[in-house]
Amino acid sequence: MQVNENETFVPTIVAFCCNWCSYAGADLSGTNRLQYPSNIKIIRVPCSCRVNPMFILRAFQRGADGVILCGCHPGDCHYTTGNYYARRRMTLLFSMLDYLGIERGRTRVEWVSAAEGQKFAETMKSFAAEIAALGPNRRLEDLRCRK
């Protein structure tokens, strides 16, 4: 969580991006000078399937207000099937978070290819807006990690 000079809440968002698609998509949106919110911290991963549920919780622990995972479209995984496994894992994990009463809007999976710079920027904008509306993450924060 961050606060800007007008004392309004600026969410911290972590985006896990697959090296082969959405990470390049983010690059493309940059070279095309498309704006996306600067409070999104991109973490590059070799495949969406590399993201284990602990990464998501760790991001929340370290102060994220929202976490998004971006991978190749189903069928287009660089390693053929990684995103299919990631999809099952994340679906079950998000369902569990919801079951524990943690706001279901705080986590998301999106498929963004290397050619979709526009989609990347738009996805990030809409996710950032959703998290800003939800407010700071209180239900899954670690007080010990607060600065």
Add this chain to the structure above:
Amino acid sequence: MQEMMKNRAKALLADGTVSRVIGWRRGEFSYDVTPAVFETAEELERDFVFDAFCGANVSKYLIRESAKDGGRILAFLKPCDAFSFNQLLAEHRVRRENVYLIGIPCAGKADIDRIKKAGIDGVLGIAEDGEDFVVSTVYGEERVKQADVLAERCLACKSKRHPVYDELLGEEGEDLPDDVRFAGVAKLETMTAEERFDFWRSELSKCIRCNACRNVCPACTCENCVFDNPDSGISQKTAADPFEENMYHIIRAFHVAGRCTDCGECSRVCPEHIPLHLLNRKFIKDIDELYGTYRAGEDDGTKNPLTSYTEGDAEASVVRERGRA
């Protein structure tokens, strides 16, 4: 039953089929029954017990025991234990050829806390009699309906059938319907997010992080558990911080998802009586609903839902869309 089991064990020891027997031994009290390994007929005669307090699942011990040289080990497995064993087998964690399995029937195990709650103190022993338990106590005999003092997992038992065994003592049972099992999860699902959050906060904040649930779990068999790694972001302490429990319980439940046989050991051993089965069963229920019915420990050729996929699987957004309509 106890005598039948003892005799069978002695016979198998005598003819050399097995060199050891894993079963249960009395602890300080008759209801503190603990798994134990017996090597001789004398030991069996003196210490072997089997009654409604013998709830402990011995299948996890067979990982270590079956790795040993020096003959086979005989294990008595209740139906739920047999599911756990079968799952371990599927994960190549036990050496089948070193184990001799006897499936034993089970009508449900007693929960000592429920017996005490029913006002029965000074418990010395327990016997089954029709629909009742006859509990002998220092004050004399007490009778109680089994259904009132059975462990939670037995009330929600999924099957009376053994998916794996070498021989059976007694009658083989059948699968039971799942609706009782998932009733608790379904109830939570109908609550609002706030109510669910409060429910879990009040439950999980009781956790003393003793790790008993992990240590007893037949699905938690990793040589190096992620929580023993100081870099995992978890402190392994009873924390003043709710994140500690959230992290631990979400991750543990996730790690056993698709492998948890719903044996109920975690809820049984929790000293704080946290309903851990509500976490595991949520995963089981979700998997059933999203990816088709799957039972860990079953031998029906279905694939573990977390190491398989189909192209048409639901997107993760189903969680967000749920309940919006």
